[in-house]
Amino acid sequence: METVLIVIHLMVVLALVGVVLLQRSEGGALGIGGGGGGGLMSARGAANALTRTTAILAAAFFATSILLGVLAKIDQGPGGILDQVPTTQGQPASGGVFDQLAPQTQPAAPAPVAPSGPQVPSGQ
Numbered sequence: 129m130e131t132v133l134i135v136i137h138l139m140v141v142l143a144l145v146g147v148v149l150l151q152r153s154e155g156g157a158l159g160i161g162g163g164g165g166g167g168l169m170s171a172r173g174a175a176n177a178l179t180r181t182t183a184i185l186a187a188a189f190f191a192t193s194i195l196l197g198v199l200a201k202i203d204q205g206p207g208g209i210l211d212q213v214p215t216t217q218g219q220p221a222s223g224g225v226f227d228q229l230a231p232q233t234q235p236a237a238p239a240p241v242a243p244s245g246p247q248v249p250s251g252q
Contacts, residue, residue, distance in 0.1 A: 129199070133199065137189070137196060140188045143191065150184060151175070
């Protein structure tokens with residue numbers, strides 16, 4: 129479904145670019161078509177048809193863009209990366225991304241703590 133919609137979207141984009149390039153500009157410099165000299169349609173009729181076609185293709189472009197955005201949101205899993213980081217009362221817990229990237233080393237064994245206070249003879 130998404131692939132079909134992308135193909136339709138690209139066809140609408142190419143058609144829209146083509147129709148815009150066919151229109152006669154105000155200065156007449158960039159218009160490919162729309163020259164004078166009788167044809168099937170008058171200059172005014174061609175301009176109206178191109179304007180109408182541009183409006184229809186623009187509406188189709190917006191519709192396919194919105195549909196692609198909706199499909200992307202539906203296919204997306206719940207939440208993001210930041211939602212998956214465990215927290216403890218507002219503080220990030222250890223084991224985050226940077227902790228996983230750091231080299232894993234074994235913590236050193238704690239040094240024995242000397243008793244604090246006067247030594248009492250045990251009587252032995």
